[in-house]
Amino acid sequence: MSTVLTLDAMARRVKPGMKLALPVDYAGVSMAMTRPLIAHGAGRLHVVCLPTGGMQPDMLIGAGLVETIETSAMTLGEAGGAPCFARAIAAGSIRIVDSTCPAVHAGFLAAQKGVPFATLRGLIGTDILAHRPDWKVIDNPFSETPDPIVAIPAIRPDVAIFHAPVADRDGNVWIGRRRELASLAYASEQTLVTVERIVDESLLSDERTAAGVIPALYVEAVAVAREGAKPLGLWGEYGPDMMEVARYAREARSEAGFRAFLDGADHALEAAR
Amino acid sequence: MSPVLPRERLIVAIANLLDGVRHVAVGASSPIPAAGAMLRRALAEAADAPRVRISILGSVAHNFFTNGSAELFDCAGQGRIDAFFLGGGQIDGEANINLVGIGDYPQTKVRWPGSFGSAYLYFVVPRVILFREEHSPRVFVEKVDFVSAPGTSPEGVHRTGGPHALLTGMGQFSFDRERRRFRLTSVHPGHTLESIKAATGFAFDHDPVAAMTADPDARVLALLRGRVLDELAETYPEFARGLSAELAA
Known part of the structure; x- marks a missing residue:
């Protein structure tokens, strides 16, 4: 049985110096956790991207929380390069561990199997x-x-964080065919999942959903975050807001611009509350 | 029918390079290779040739993978993918590609996204098509600053794949893996052997008089402007709209 937490409580599970695993932009990124992670401020992170990174790890880099980034690429897709990453590389303020997509998958697979x-x-x-x-x-x-x-x-992260459409009361999480999310959960010490909604009926009770479920055994905690992947998309639910990603790409080009982007998002959050 | 657009020529060239493939995969953000693959599929259907499968990353309708982003690589490792596309911030005369950056690694003065799957797929996909629209000395260099993936491998290294051709906005090249050299096979209209030489930072082989890239026939062009543009709009709506607008102008 997994615990249902608030986003802030979930962020507090991340401790300084941890190895944090995050999924590729199209698989289900918990963008809703980005702000709480930055507010919590656990730094010196080793972020490993399965298999590439985008807006979320870029924002964590911009906030100064990342010591090492291990990935086969950092990109905002059609919005262009990852601005905080590029700035950190130029300044030499981050350790880059370049990989290639199937090598990241291979490292997670080894951890999943418990082999070296x-x-x-x-x-x-x-x-x-x-x-x-x-x-x-x-x-x-x-x-x-x-x-x-x-x-x-083997790549054995301390914690993995991602977003999925639905969990049930037992903490089972439906990931459909986005099997890289299962890789994250199998390989990581603890897995924290935000979801669009929690349903009453067990996801394991219907064979059609059961095949695409990560059992609660691998899930440490669940939090509800409606539209929790935005401005990125969530498969089967909503597409990415490329205007917003492009705005980030533009504004985060400078340190001051990135801070202003964060502040603007804070004001929007306060207004919504 | 309106005259052939430069981008249509590239799409047709890709479809020609894919003749005979069973399964072609296309990476993210690659509308021209995706269109070329769709055109090859349409041509194969029209000729009653064996079915061509396409996996376009980032598409829902043109992607049948169900095992996450690892499946493309597993598939390629088993020899189930015949063709793939790679580009490069830099590509050198021995077909080495650089997707990482310019200058001394790791604190490169220009940093690109990274190598993605190239360091693997270049080794195991038999027909890798190098595609880069920009043809300039800053892209086509003597020697890449960082090898994301090498054009060739020494004897004894498992290598079932590698570079098959290089297609640019100016022309098309083949690659000789033994001699580790490109050979110019055709020059697109509007360019010359001399202008290509001036825009290329490495030496390459060529005939004394280089062939011109042939215009596609009306049947191929009709398939491209009809069915293929319709199919492309699902994954690349902006690109499809842009091409349609250019054709209508």
Whole structure:
């Protein structure tokens, strides 16, 4: 049974120095948690993006909470580059651990299986591998001839945070075909999920929803956040508000602009309350 | 029928490069490759050729994956994807691509989003089409500053895939994996061998007189302007509208 929390209480589960896992922009990002995380202020985070990062990790970087970002890309999609990330790279104020999408997936898969590493083709001869002392080139033990292959260590985050359409009273969460959300939950020590709504009937009682459910076993806590992925989209529910993402891309280009964007959002929140 | 637009020429060139594929995947934010793949599918249907499957990331109607974002890579690793598209902030004469940045890593003076799946897909997708509309010396460099994915690999490294062609706004190249060199195969109307040389930071092979990129025939153009633009509007409404407006002008 998972606990139902407020967003602020959920944010307090994140402690300084933790490894925090976040999903790709289209999979279900808990944008509703971004402000509470910034207000809570737990810093020195190692953020790992499955497999790429967008607006949320960019805002956490802008707020100075991120020490290391591990990802295969940082992008706002059609709105362009991630502005706070770009600024932090230029200033050398963040440690970037470049990866490639299937390598991030491989690291999560190894953690899910409780094994030390998973192997992956490709990578040999890239500058990504050259800058990853934590990855090892090993020889395929089953090959008759030399066959180098890259071993990717398990990625075991302290906490994963994402947004999904629906949970039930037991804390089961429906993720449909967005299986990367299951990877996040399987690999992470604790998983915090915001949802559009909580339903009374068990999601496991109907085979049609059960197949797309992460059982409560993997879910530490749930919080309700209506339209909790906005301005990003949530599959099957609503599309992204690209005007708003583009406004962020524009305004966050400078440190002052990013602060003004945050302040503006604060005023909007207060007005709504 | 209105004259062929430069972007239509690129879409048709991509459809031609995809001749014979069973399954082509297209990454996010790639309207021209997506249109080329849709045109190839339409052409295969019209010719009663084997069905062409398309997986367009970011599309709902043209994507049948159900196992999250890992499925594309699992599929590619098994050899179930025949063709894919990669670009690059920099591409060099040995087909190495750089999606990371310019200058000394990690504190690069220009930082791009990152390598995405390129460091894997370039190795395992047989027909990788390098596509970059901008053809300039800052893109096509002698040597990339960072290798996101190498054009070729030494003997003994598992490599079932790699560069098949390079398509730009000025022309089309093939790639010789043995000699690790591009060869100019055609020049788009409005450009010349000399202008391409001036815009390319690396040396490449070419015939003494370079061939011009042929115009698509009326049947292909009709498929592109009809069915393909309709299909494209689901994933890339802005791009489809823009192209339609340009055709109506």
